[in-house]
Amino acid sequence: MTVALRPFLPADAPALARLFRASVEILAEDDYSENQRAAWAAASDDLAAFAQRLASALTLVALRNHEIAGFASFGNGALDLLYVSPDHARQGVATALVDAVEKLALARGVKEIQTDASDVAHDFFKGRGYVATQRNTVSLNGEWFANTTMKKQLAPPAPQGKPH
Numbered sequence: 001m002t003v004a005l006r007p008f009l010p011a012d013a014p015a016l017a018r019l020f021r022a023s024v025e026i027l028a029e030d031d032y033s034e035n036q037r038a039a040w041a042a043a044s045d046d047l048a049a050f051a052q053r054l055a056s057a058l059t060l061v062a063l064r065n066h067e068i069a070g071f072a073s074f075g076n077g078a079l080d081l082l083y084v085s086p087d088h089a090r091q092g093v094a095t096a097l098v099d100a101v102e103k104l105a106l107a108r109g110v111k112e113i114q115t116d117a118s119d120v121a122h123d124f125f126k127g128r129g130y131v132a133t134q135r136n137t138v139s140l141n142g143e144w145f146a147n148t149t150m151k152k153q154l155a156p157p158a159p160q161g162k163p164h
């Protein structure tokens with residue numbers, strides 16, 4: 001089944017907040033503790049702030065079979081959010097989202113994209129050619145989390161001039 005993409009609309013915010021919570025609670029189960037996941041999922045509880053975060057970035061919504069299956073947001077050279085619904089995991093939804101984000105970023109003149117990848121997403125990004133540059137420990141809602149800053153060059157290397 002193919003994945004369709006469209007830009008974020010303000011009316012999507014409640015559905016994306018629910019998807020965010022389910023994605024963290026279920027897909028991050030193997031990598032983060034229950035307390036960590038509760039603190040992480042709470043980041044969408046303030047719906048107005050969450051909607052503002054999505055609206056102020058370039059946010060794409062992925063649909064499979066007319067259902068919202070995931071979303072990604074990009075701003076200031078960084079992929080900020082990437083969340084897929086547990087019902088649609090491992091079906092290529094994140095791949096479609098990040099393919100599009102990388103193309104749009106390149107079209108905007110971004111030569112290097114970066115993300116603070118969760119341990120859940122590390123292998124996904126590694127498989128796309130992102131290189132880990134730094135391990136981080138961040139505090140969110142009273143819990144500490146490890147993640148990894150990963151970077152990918154988007155622009156092809158400049159062609160080398162032929163030797164004379």
Ligand SMILES: CC(C)(COP(=O)(O)OP(=O)(O)OC[C@H]1O[C@@H](n2cnc3c(N)ncnc32)[C@H](O)[C@@H]1OP(=O)(O)O)[C@@H](O)C(=O)NCCC(=O)NCCS
Binds near residue numbers: 089090095119125127
């Ligand atoms: C990480 C995440 C976005 C991946 O989304 P997805 O739509 O399932 O990913 P895709 O189907 O496009 O995966 C493409 C490839 O990436 C790799 N991959 C994806 N998820 C993986 C995982 N959990 N573990 C190892 N490899 C993974 C696989 O190689 C996969 O190909 P395959 O399914 O043929 O083996 C999703 O698991 C998620 O939303 N996680 C919870 C939230 C999160 O951590 N977000 C990232 C914040 S930085």
